[in-house]
Amino acid sequence: MFDTLSDRLRKTLGNLTGRGRISEADIDAAMREVRLALLEADVNFKVVKEFIARVRERAIGHEVLASLSAGQQVVKIVNDELVDLLSAGDRTFHLSGNPAVVVLVGLQGSGKTTSTAKLAHHVVKLGRRPLLVAADPYRPAAADQLQTLGRSLDIPVYRAPAGTSVVEIARGGVEAAKRQVRDVVILDTAGRLSIDEELMAEIAAVHAAVKPVETLLVVDAMTGQEAVSVAQAFAAAVPVTGLILTKIDGDARGGAALSISAVTGVPVKFLGTGEKTDALELFHPDRLAGRILGMGDILTLVERAQEVVDQTQAARLEEKLRKASFTLDDMLESMQQMQKMGPLGQVMSMIAGMGNLAGEAQAAVDRGDLKRTEAIIRAMTMTERRDPNVLNASRRRRIAAGSGTSLPDINRLVKQFGEMQKLMKQLSGGGKRAALGALTGRR
Amino acid sequence: MTEPASIEPESIEPESVEPGWEPDPADFDDPASNAEVLEAGSALEVDPEPAGEPFAPEPASVVPPAGPDAAEPPTLAPTAGLDAGLERTRGGFMARLRGFLGGVEAGGPSWDDVEETLIAGDVGAALAIDLVERARARRDPGGPEAAIRAELAALLVPRDAAWTPRPATGDGPAVVLVVGVNGTGKTTTIGKLASRYAAEGRSVILAAADTFRAAAIEQLRIWADRSGVPVVAHAPGADPGAVVYDALDAAVARHADLVIADTAGRLHTRSNLMDELAKIRRIVDKRLAGAKPEILFVLDATTGQNGLAQAKAFHEAVGLTGIVLTKLDSSAKGGIVFAIEDALKVPVRFVGVGEGVADLIPFDPEAFVAALFA
Ligand SMILES: Nc1nc2c(ncn2[C@@H]2O[C@H](COP(=O)(O)OP(=O)(O)OP(=O)(O)O)[C@@H](O)[C@H]2O)c(=O)[nH]1
Ligand SMILES: [Mg+2]
Numbered sequence: 001m002f003d004t005l006s007d008r009l010r011k012t013l014g015n016l017t018g019r020g021r022i023s024e025a026d027i028d029a030a031m032r033e034v035r036l037a038l039l040e041a042d043v044n045f046k047v048v049k050e051f052i053a054r055v056r057e058r059a060i061g062h063e064v065l066a067s068l069s070a071g072q073q074v075v076k077i078v079n080d081e082l083v084d085l086l087s088a089g090d091r092t093f094h095l096s097g098n099p100a101v102v103v104l105v106g107l108q109g110s111g112k113t114t115s116t117a118k119l120a121h122h123v124v125k126l127g128r129r130p131l132l133v134a135a136d137p138y139r140p141a142a143a144d145q146l147q148t149l150g151r152s153l154d155i156p157v158y159r160a161p162a163g164t165s166v167v168e169i170a171r172g173g174v175e176a177a178k179r180q181v182r183d184v185v186i187l188d189t190a191g192r193l194s195i196d197e198e199l200m201a202e203i204a205a206v207h208a209a210v211k212p213v214e215t216l217l218v219v220d221a222m223t224g225q226e227a228v229s230v231a232q233a234f235a236a237a238v239p240v241t242g243l244i245l246t247k248i249d250g251d252a253r254g255g256a257a258l259s260i261s262a263v264t265g266v267p268v269k270f271l272g273t274g275e276k277t278d279a280l281e282l283f284h285p286d287r288l289a290g291r292i293l294g295m296g297d298i299l300t301l302v303e304r305a306q307e308v309v310d311q312t313q314a315a316r317l318e319e320k321l322r323k324a325s326f327t328l329d330d331m332l333e334s335m336q337q338m339q340k341m342g343p344l345g346q347v348m349s350m351i352a353g354m355g356n357l358a359g360e361a362q363a364a365v366d367r368g369d370l371k372r373t374e375a376i377i378r379a380m381t382m383t384e385r386r387d388p389n390v391l392n393a394s395r396r397r398r399i400a401a402g403s404g405t406s407l408p409d410i411n412r413l414v415k416q417f418g419e420m421q422k423l424m425k426q427l428s429g430g431g432k433r434a435a436l437g438a439l440t441g442r443r
Numbered sequence: 444m445t446e447p448a449s450i451e452p453e454s455i456e457p458e459s460v461e462p463g464w465e466p467d468p469a470d471f472d473d474p475a476s477n478a479e480v481l482e483a484g485s486a487l488e489v490d491p492e493p494a495g496e497p498f499a500p501e502p503a504s505v506v507p508p509a510g511p512d513a514a515e516p517p518t519l520a521p522t523a524g525l526d527a528g529l530e531r532t533r534g535g536f537m538a539r540l541r542g543f544l545g546g547v548e549a550g551g552p553s554w555d556d557v558e559e560t561l562i563a564g565d566v567g568a569a570l571a572i573d574l575v576e577r578a579r580a581r582r583d584p585g586g587p588e589a590a591i592r593a594e595l596a597a598l599l600v601p602r603d604a605a606w607t608p609r610p611a612t613g614d615g616p617a618v619v620l621v622v623g624v625n626g627t628g629k630t631t632t633i634g635k636l637a638s639r640y641a642a643e644g645r646s647v648i649l650a651a652a653d654t655f656r657a658a659a660i661e662q663l664r665i666w667a668d669r670s671g672v673p674v675v676a677h678a679p680g681a682d683p684g685a686v687v688y689d690a691l692d693a694a695v696a697r698h699a700d701l702v703i704a705d706t707a708g709r710l711h712t713r714s715n716l717m718d719e720l721a722k723i724r725r726i727v728d729k730r731l732a733g734a735k736p737e738i739l740f741v742l743d744a745t746t747g748q749n750g751l752a753q754a755k756a757f758h759e760a761v762g763l764t765g766i767v768l769t770k771l772d773s774s775a776k777g778g779i780v781f782a783i784e785d786a787l788k789v790p791v792r793f794v795g796v797g798e799g800v801a802d803l804i805p806f807d808p809e810a811f812v813a814a815l816f817a
Contacts, residue, residue: 109625145658145662220745
């Protein structure tokens with residue numbers, strides 16, 4: 001959908017390596033691309049402006065390392081800065097107090113009720129006994145929704161009779177938790193517009209009444225430029241302690257979260273990754289940075305792989321990606337695995353620089369090339385599979401005959417493999433933290 | 444929507460913006476419901492007010508409309524009308540743009556500022572740069588404001604002011620299928636639409652085809668009661684296609700003239716869920732051949748650049764015919780609509796400006812653009 005930033009910078013700056021210093025002209029061209037990429041990712045335009053200024057300062061006169069192209073170098077600086085911004089604040093999820101009170105707030109439709117249930121599930125896994133409070137008396141059937149979710153998780157839900165004020169519902173919920181020996185209370189509040197003064201005052205009153213240890217702002221990952229002013233308004237009404245970024249399982253880049261963290265200093269604490277109650281993940285700054293830039297996210301790739309492929313296979317794939325000891329056999333295996341994982345394009349496009357290849361590979365799978373690829377590779381000797389460089393004309397003819405394919409088929413496969421191998425190398429070259437943001441994220 | 448957690452959705456990159464759905468007889472399931480009733484679950488420890496009525500256990504219960512005294516009389520005076528709804532929009536986005544534009548001539552803020560203001564309104568960076576470029580090239584005698592205004596208006600699709608959902612074929616009911624990603628305001632919009640058309644004297648039936656989200660059916664019922672229209676619902680977890688089929692049957696049997704179907708929110712990247720939606724559409728096409736349903740895409744005005752990807756994916760799956768832009772009473776500007784209308788040539792029909800039954804008003808592009816500059 002979008003060119004990745006690294007693709008764009010490669011176009012702008014070429015693959016110049018070891019050219020001494022990055023020039024001003026290079027920087028100007030690069031910054032235009034960085035600006036566009038961030039804006040397309042819904043990063044707030046003011047945040048983009050400051051960000052660009054900072055990156056420019058760092059990049060000008062920066063030594064272009066021999067091992068990196070100027071484009072990669074800029075990507076690295078951008079990525080490092082993004083990770084810095086996203087790492088702001090304290091990401092710990094605090095559950096002190098008895099009961100520990102957690103309040104979820106946010107705009108209409110951002111995903112508060114679903115996130116309430118997900119947090120409850122998370123808290124149970126931490127060994128705690130949560131009680132959910134349905135504190136949205138406005139939206140039709142909001143309390144029913146929470147109650148249904150609570151029932152499916154076997155977690156009690158506190159509801160108050162119609163007409164009870166929201167502050168009273170909140171107080172009643174905390175009292176009920178004490179009676180029921182529940183040590184965490186999670187309050188689901190009504191969605192409200194940040195410019196609705198009455199309802200913003202209401203949420204402030206709730207906060208004053210139950211003194212939550214965590215007040216989490218629920219933000220839809222698809223939110224546009226207004227995210228910042230919305231977050232500022234909520235943070236002005238109540239001390240927001242963290243964000244839950246929802247619907248990140250879509251293809252939105254999630255720049256809103258970056259904007260909010262940059263402007264308010266509030267850290268992202270959780271990601272909502274699906275509609276089910278277990279689809280809640282801890283936040284990793286480097287992964288979101290990679291996503292905003294449209295860069296590789298090998299960890300996510302590997303994690304997704306683990307869901308469907310068995311763990312040892314996935315670990316081996318990760319190892320190969322890291323060491324770039326990638327053979328034709330591996331290529332076949334990973335193509336097979338990726339097919340099992342579902343649409344190839346999406347998975348592959350998570351790998352930096354593989355965006356272009358992804359479409360090609362998907363088309364290959366669609367055409368049934370997987371079978372042909374398999375036949376070709378099976379017709380090769382072990383040496384040939386490890387090192388296709390030995391494939392001279394006569395070997396290629398032999399393989400074509402042996403696999404029932406044609407010479408152009410063989411040539412295409414070898415070329416495709418060469419490209420893939422190049423990418424693997426690029427990805428895993430020594431210490432390239434930028435391209436491998438995801439891997440460095442594994443602490 | 445009960446498929447197992449699965450790996451992700453292909454990234455959808457429609458080359459063409461033509462709707463990709465096609466009737467496929469193979470998908471035409473026996474509509475007989477496979478609805479199952481969810482068991483009631485354990486009694487709650489703390490529940491001062493028990494849940495309302497359980498969901499109707501029988502597969503195709505048509506809930507009679509609530510009595511007149513139970514229904515809130517639908518009034519069509521919006522609690523927040525176009526002016527109120529766009530007030531903040533005006534105060535923000537376009538007021539600033541206007542300020543800038545006024546200033547361009549006076550040697551004040553530059554075209555860069557204008558571009559920035561468009562970007563701040565979620566118009567999108569690439570489109571904003573384009574618009575400013577074209578506006579400058581226009582050398583409009585009316586000045587920069589007229590130029591930008593003309594460029595913005597040119598992106599919008601011309602529309603028919605007299606539009607109302609009508610059956611394409613003579614007798615059957617008109618059908619409106621409401622789609623969109625999670626939480627954009629589909630169910631609320633349906634509540635508002637039901638009230639609008641019921642007040643016009645049309646007989647409306649709602650189809651509760653979001654059988655997936657917890658309490659979605661209950662939510663739609665509450666909305667239906669507000670305008671006294673019946674709901675066709677199955678049990679939670681039932682096949683949404685079967686619900687729609689039964690609602691169409693009910694409409695034909697009772698000579699109702701409008702069926703509005705709610706669907707579960709779904710991310711446009713989930714290809715299996717998009718397939719499910721395409722199947723629902725095919726069921727409509729089968730049951731009422733030639734009905735030409737209105738496929739309404741509900742878009743949250745706070746959505747950023749992802750809105751375009753959403754609209755394209757839904758268009759490809761089911762062929763959109765209209766858009767509802769909700770939450771325009773927020774501080775957001777909904778600028779992504781320009782890119783969407785431009786790309787898909789599908790008009791915004793209504794805007795949502797609040798949570799009340801009357802907070803839905805027809806979208807008038809001229810008034811919209813004018814209001815932006817007012
Ligand atoms: N302020 C405002 N809120 C709205 C508007 N339209 C809908 N909402 C609110 O947005 C929230 C979500 O609305 P729903 O109608 O449940 O959205 P949906 O698309 O049906 O949601 P799912 O079925 O869960 O995908 C609710 O709190 C609505 O009251 C609007 O125009 N303005
Ligand atoms: Mg709904």
